[in-house]
Amino acid sequence: MTQVAKHSEVADVPQQTGAPEAERAAVTTRVIAICNQKGGVGKTTATINLGATLATYGRRLLVVDSDPQKSASSGWARQAIKRGGDLPFDYTYETNPAKLAKLRGLGCQEVIIDTPGSLENEELQHYIIKELADELIVPMEAAYLSFDPTEAFLKKYILGTGKPYRLLMSRTHPSKPGRVDETKKWAAKRGFHYFETHIRTYDAHESAPAAGLVCTQYTRSNSGAYFANAKNDFQGVALEYLAGATSKAGA
Ligand SMILES: Nc1ncnc2c1ncn2[C@@H]1O[C@H](COP(=O)(O)OP(=O)(O)O)[C@@H](O)[C@H]1O
Numbered sequence: 001m002t003q004v005a006k007h008s009e010v011a012d013v014p015q016q017t018g019a020p021e022a023e024r025a026a027v028t029t030r031v032i033a034i035c036n037q038k039g040g041v042g043k044t045t046a047t048i049n050l051g052a053t054l055a056t057y058g059r060r061l062l063v064v065d066s067d068p069q070k071s072a073s074s075g076w077a078r079q080a081i082k083r084g085g086d087l088p089f090d091y092t093y094e095t096n097p098a099k100l101a102k103l104r105g106l107g108c109q110e111v112i113i114d115t116p117g118s119l120e121n122e123e124l125q126h127y128i129i130k131e132l133a134d135e136l137i138v139p140m141e142a143a144y145l146s147f148d149p150t151e152a153f154l155k156k157y158i159l160g161t162g163k164p165y166r167l168l169m170s171r172t173h174p175s176k177p178g179r180v181d182e183t184k185k186w187a188a189k190r191g192f193h194y195f196e197t198h199i200r201t202y203d204a205h206e207s208a209p210a211a212g213l214v215c216t217q218y219t220r221s222n223s224g225a226y227f228a229n230a231k232n233d234f235q236g237v238a239l240e241y242l243a244g245a246t247s248k249a250g251a
């Protein structure tokens with residue numbers, strides 16, 4: 001895989017190997033922000049596993065952690081390195097808007113940005129969602145109590161921008177699909193866009209960060225009996241994403 005920015009700050013990126021100059025200019029970069037002001041809804045899990053799955057489809061991508069807690073860039077990656085490997089895509093940590101803006105010039109097809117959960121850095125969240133991103137993915141719990149906060153978040157940050165976005169129902173109960181159906185009905189009634197695929201709750205995902213694993217690396221022995229389901233959910237999301245991305249960008 002082309003090394004764009006492993007372990008580096010964005011300022012270093014252009015000095016790294018990346019794509020050749022002419023190739024970089026020809027690539028249309030889609031900046032995808034994974035966002036929801038609520039913490040614990042699966043943003044970081046979605047960022048890492050969508051990144052890993054898209055990488056298996058040969059996408060040249062960069063994952064950016066803009067969360068000061070650095071759970072994606074440092075926490076997860078540190079464990080992957082300890083295991084003797086690394087995350088199977090390029091990644092960096094960056095919160096400086098001026099540097100984030102330079103990410104488009106790197107020749108990546110996707111730049112996937114994990115955003116902080118809280119509103120403590122509202123200015124950065126505004127910038128990433130309203131200005132920088134081309135597309136938003138909004139993980140949410142498929143639960144009644146998430147409906148109002150999610151609607152408020154969409155109205156405050158996303159709907160007015162006219163940017164494409166999709167809700168991603170996450171941490172859903174594998175044996176209670178009715179909750180997902182209710183959430184889809186709630187979304188459809190309001191005209192909100194969503195991924196048909198939802199991300200079910202599996203131990204595999206919960207233990208993956210500490211093990212430094214991403215879903216494409218799950219096996220029965222490292223991730224338990226439901227490893228294939230856990231992997232397939234992200235494959236479904238990646239395929240839905242690619243269907244939209246390739247028809248829009250011809251990429
Ligand atoms: N589909 C899932 N199945 C099991 N655990 C999950 C799943 N998605 C997230 N988690 C766990 O829930 C917690 C919050 O997820 P995280 O991705 O960190 O959310 P956020 O980035 O929105 O705060 C973490 O402990 C994570 O491992």
Ligand SMILES: [Mg+2]
Nearest residue numbers: 043044067071
């Ligand atoms: Mg997070």
